[in-house]
Amino acid sequence: MKAHASGATGAATLASTDAPFARLVGATRRFGELTALDDVTLDVNAGELIGLLGPNGAGKSTLLSLVQGRRRPTSGTVELFGGSPSDARSRLRLGSTPQETALPDTLRVGEVVDLVAAHYPDRVPTAEIADEFGFSELLRRQCGSLSGGQKRRIAVALAFVGRPKLVLLDEPTTGLDVDARHVLWAAIRRHHAAGTTVVVTSHYLEEIEALAERVIVIDHGRVLADDTLTAVRDRVMSAVVELTSPEPARVAALPHVVRDEVVGEGAAAAGRLRLTVDDADAFVRELVTSGAAFERLTVRGASLEEAFLALTLTEQATPLAASDRSAS
């Protein structure tokens, strides 16, 4: 299914091929006391598939809203296709997803698709986009009657209806079941292969791993990591190790341990430790070499939150980051 091979030809059609599609320089956005985005500098270049990864409230949506021209930075600059994002003309080659709850309840699906498509010079016909994203049978339905998953598919389709060069997908698969998620991932990959530059936000590591080539990790409004998927995955390759040991302090003091806690209560708590480590293999080697007694060892991959924690704590350990934090 190569629906848009002719429509999206990627960077080649741009006047200056090396100019970034979107650029943030020292972009900071405050809401009163809260700093949602803190001095972010990054480029989105033609042809990239970027995963923007961070927990809820990390600043991902704020970052997207600056690129979309919906909000202005408190300080710093944001450019979209070399112009100001608040100029409607800069947004002609930009596609975004609305939140799934955003679709107007009383409008029919076909009407919403037509309304959004009317803003673009070269739109995908309604039947074609509905077929691609699997909502052909819903076109006559009012949006208010749809399930969350159906709305989400339509919301993602809206981002592609104007054959954009740059697509910003905010949490595209939240609330979808596994099958629907894989169908959407396939669609995103297909459009990227056809030349569309894609930025996808998620708080699922799995989703970012499945899609992205470049990963930007963001938390507390700051970019913690901006690198290839492999490099970032290595940095957040933390794991959680549980073991029972008669000498917990000695185990907790071993290298690679980022965080330790005693788990369980009463008798079960006797020496049962949960450790977050930044490298499970290296830690186990250290543990064995150390000669410390242990039993019932389990190792599992860290959840994203735990991985973030490891990453943040590692950052803190470096003198530069530490001084930076104490200043704030």
Added chain:
Amino acid sequence: MTSTAARPTDAPRASTAPALPLYAMHLRMLVIETLRVPIAVIGTMAFPALSLLFFVVPNRAVAEDPVFATQAVLGLAVFAVMVSALFNLGLTVAENREKPWDPYLRSLPLPAMVRIAAQISSTAVFSFLAIVPVLIVGAVATEASVSVIGLVAGLVALAVTSIPFLLLGASIGYAFSSKAAIAVIQVGMFGFAFGGGLFFPPQLFPEWLETLSRFFPSRHARELTLAAVEGTTPELWMLAGAIAWTLGTALLALWLYRRDEGRRYR
């Protein structure tokens, strides 16, 4: 068959979709949305006609005098359009800003003017419908009378002089949350109605109030519509005032739209 004329595109930057079809599309969707939940506009449509029925019709001195009755009906017709414009537009805009659909539309290549114009026009359609019950009650239950030419001229004058109220309604919607907007609109609505002589004729005002009244957009709307109905020449201050309010509220609405960033973060 000519396709929609594409605007001349300058080489480095393409222009947005032609404004008129885009405006028509937004207008159509806004009207459809309102028609599918019509209850919202029914209240504002009934209120002015009920005012006429309860306050003017029982007062036989006014209702049976053709001149006074015509002025009373006209005042309430202006009131109907004003209330509808302020309420429907102010509240709709304020509520929409609190929903995520409007912020999404702002991420599209959509010029601010197109969206504002569409929101104003869709409300204007329903605001204008609000005078129909007033005219019916006026014709049936009072001695108010008007020539066909006077009626047509009056409707045109009413439409034109309602523009500042629409722009003001939009401005209130962009500036306040929906709850605050209700309060602001209610105060403003009655202030304008009394101050502009829509409830009591300005001839009965004390001199200071009569002078102050000449700065109210509701007064301009009343006098210009009255002049159109009676076929008299409007005075300069009425025209100047109406134009000043139209320009002022247009600039205000545009500025507030551009400044607006949707729901406030807490």
